Amino acid sequence: MNSRKVRIVALAASVLVATPLLAGCGEEAGPASTAEVPDGGLRVVAADEVAPVVVLGSTDPVELTLTASQAFFASAPVVILADAEDETAQKAAAAAALPLHAPVLLTGGAIAGSGLTKEIARLGAVTAVVVTPDPAPRAVASGKGGASGAAGVAAVSSVASAEDLEDDARASVEAIDPDLQTVVLGAESLVETVDGGTEIDERDLAEVQEQLPETGSPQLLTEVLALVDEEDGHVAALATAQAAGVVPLAVPGGDPRASSVSVQAMAQAKALAVVGIGESFGTVEQLTARVRAAETGVELTGGGQLVTAGKRYVVLPGTTVPATAAKIADAVERTAARAEPYVAVAGESGETDPTVTVPTLELVVTESSGAAGKDGNYSTELTVEAVRPAVDAALAAGQHVLLEFQPGKATFVEQVRQYAELLSLPGVGVSLDLDARRASGAVKKDGVVPAQEIDAVVDYLAGVVEGKALPQKMLVVHVSRPGALTEAQSLSTTEDAVAVVLHSDVAGAFAAREKAWNELTKAVPAASWWGWTDAVGEATAGPVAAGDAAPSPLVVVVE
Template identity: 35%
Template sequence: MQSRRAHVRGAAALAGLALVASCSSGPDGGGTAEAPGAEQPALSAPQAGVTLVADADPAAAAVSASRALYASAPVVVVAPAADPLPEDAVEAAEALHVPLLLAGDDPGVLAGELDRLGAEQVLLADGADPGDVGERDTEPLGEDLPDVPAPDPLTDVVALSSGAPETAAAAVTARAAGATVVDTAGQADPRASADAVDALAGARPTAVLALGTAFDGVAGLDWKTATAASGEQLPGGGQLLFPEHFLVAMYGSTEGPALGVLGEQGLDASIARAGDFAAPYAGLLPDRTVVPTFEIIVTVASGSAGPDGNYSSELDPEALRPYVEAAGAAGLYVILDLQPGRTDFLTQAQQYRSLLELPYVGLALDPEWRLGPDEVHLRQIGSVGVDEVNAVVTWLADLTRANALPQKLLVLHQFRLSMITDRERLDTSRDELALLIHVDGQGSQPDKQGTWNALHQGAPSPVYWGWKNFIDEDVPMLTPEQTVQQAQPLPELVTYQ
């Protein structure tokens, strides 16, 4: 397994990405390169960072890609703006390492790019009407192609293509220039595609082209691309948790069985049992990647003040590390659960920074065990103000971005509205995190459904949802089939305690 440090080094070239909008960019929109001669295309790498090619018109998008990648080209292939593109035009452009342009509604767009490239010869695919191309040699595209010396390929450039029809010619031009082209299947966030993550990590590009209107207006496309280039992936693939993944967790303490099923057996048996809990859901949800999960109580509510006076016993993060890393190596996601007593959630979360820097480790806040200055456990149900929660959101999101980590799960346990005051002000703006409200009441199914429905009312957006099945306390506990059928809308996390 590649080390975390190596992954960070792999992302270093993109760590300072600046988003450069270049829809129909000007003639000097690409980087500078001295043309090697009229008989060879002169490639011109885009500016370092992310260059956006988000023209809705296919002909304009083809020109934008050409401008981003080519300083000159003695030969150009021109095809009709058709979907799909003619195969012979695609093959010719890639074989000759020259741009593929389209004969669109405005002939001036094509003519201007031919002038900029200094094109001497235009190869026309069947049905292409380029309009007035001046004194250039215009020939129908045939089997015999001209002899064009190949330029050195732009192997340090990756083109992310949304796969939309308007990006087709632009993607061909990128391949012709030697760039790695990755189809993100319509996903605007490169972290969502395991293929995009692999391609970016493998190429370690200095520049990225984002081809397609799907990328237009995407907030943080620069840092999201840099994160994808780290190569780190979540259990099950990709760097975004939902909706691709469905987590099935065992809850408890590594210290023993008193706090849940996680501590009822040793580590290896716990990993195997987590897989057993998850397995039925894989059959019930074939379109989701079901991931077995540990939710480990790492700070445990205490009946006494303890040496630090906070009514919470904190486990040593380094003592937990072998347990957490073994789970990660086995393909599990791990959630660290905080029961902070009289201290605040951020203070406790920061104690576990070294574990939260692992790509498969998330965090859970349990307000039931958050005490006021004069409160003690089991005399009242605890609560937390949203400002304290938002402080954790900011810190954890910043940590995730700074370390180029996959999206990190932040769970908020709640079974009463009063447990998180001013919940409507929850900061849901940080795409580094997936925020999830975990409805963990126990008892009869009508009561559990009532709590589930009540907590959905007025919830902030976007948030995800978790459901808890209590093995001994629920009357009765739902089977996996019943959980999928009755917990609606379908949660993203199901936990067993």
């Protein structure tokens, strides 16, 4: 077994999702267009090839199971059918899929019967295992089988008997394909295991297996990882993936960068192909970038690769870059001390609050100047070499770093590009001082910046993150008044690689800060993340007096 296969099999042992895994079992998949093997027998054959990154994003469970079958199976002598309206039947079908190495297909819903018929024909199936409902009395669900067979698989009335259910199942399968053999499995065969999972009662499973055609050793997928958001309606599609040899990994929220568990699992597996099951995984392009980053195994302070996941950043603001080792150590120490009171604040909402306080050092790398300077931009830029020791020391201490830019007549992105080497480090973000921007070209500071100029920085940082497979970057925009950011409604705040934080940069009395905060949050309601200003010694959780509708700040700058 090669080293990559060893890694993913080891992962399988640690990421059980409700049912046992069969990753690495059977032979590797090869080209196949039918379930038949050379000796005339029948055989399960997984898909010949799975793209490096795939997203099965349908919100309809019926369509999702159909696309899962198409994605993972080249051929299958047996398919399992269950009613899309019967959750218990779906769970039983999922539990049966693994030992039978059979795809699950749901009947009913938005998919036309012809789609189901075509998929069964493509698979070369000769037998359908139909999961029937528990014969206990229940309300009428639907009529008997029609042309599609979709309504009849689990159609029952309040007086349906086990015999009635079997007759309905056989009639519905015959409507799909008269040559397709029918084997009935009752949903009541689903039993709980000692570890809290579910499986088919071994006696019922054996009875089903006795009725199935003899098949050769299955050819299953190897090195394929399925990311699952564990939402309702995904159980059948996941079971189909597992039946084909795919290893599942639970990724709540759909972003493998979000937690330490998923990041380290991705880094360990380094699968040849990754499939996201569910719409929360976004587009193929988004998931590709997220997977590349997660597979590096690099994490930010507080765990995972998202700056926004379960964290609050407490910032020691506007620090002049220290010139000596002693001064660097002092700045790092002051940053830690500034954040310490907020550790208790993070836990005030309950003992299980997962919020992690991240000490953050903001280093002024370009400073606005009253003199034009050689480049005429009224801003003094430090060299990367001058800034690097302080950045390294803060990162080594488990702190986040923000490089602050005061560009004068230069655009923000012109100056940000000069620090590409530092921005290639995980945990190094950017802060923009709008008040220090002479956007109109006047010598006097005017502090008015169009949203498009901020977007240019977002685009640049996104390119750095995606190009180097880095964790998410933070971009803090210091806004002293809503008018400082023009066309704010068009500000790009949804970039996957960059978290844009609008900081209400107003010091002074609490009432003044709160007023500024309320004005800013109302002026740019589409923004996702916010920054609040605290006075030293306050250690608040944010503008609590602003009411329940006030967003919770991700960043707290302590002046």
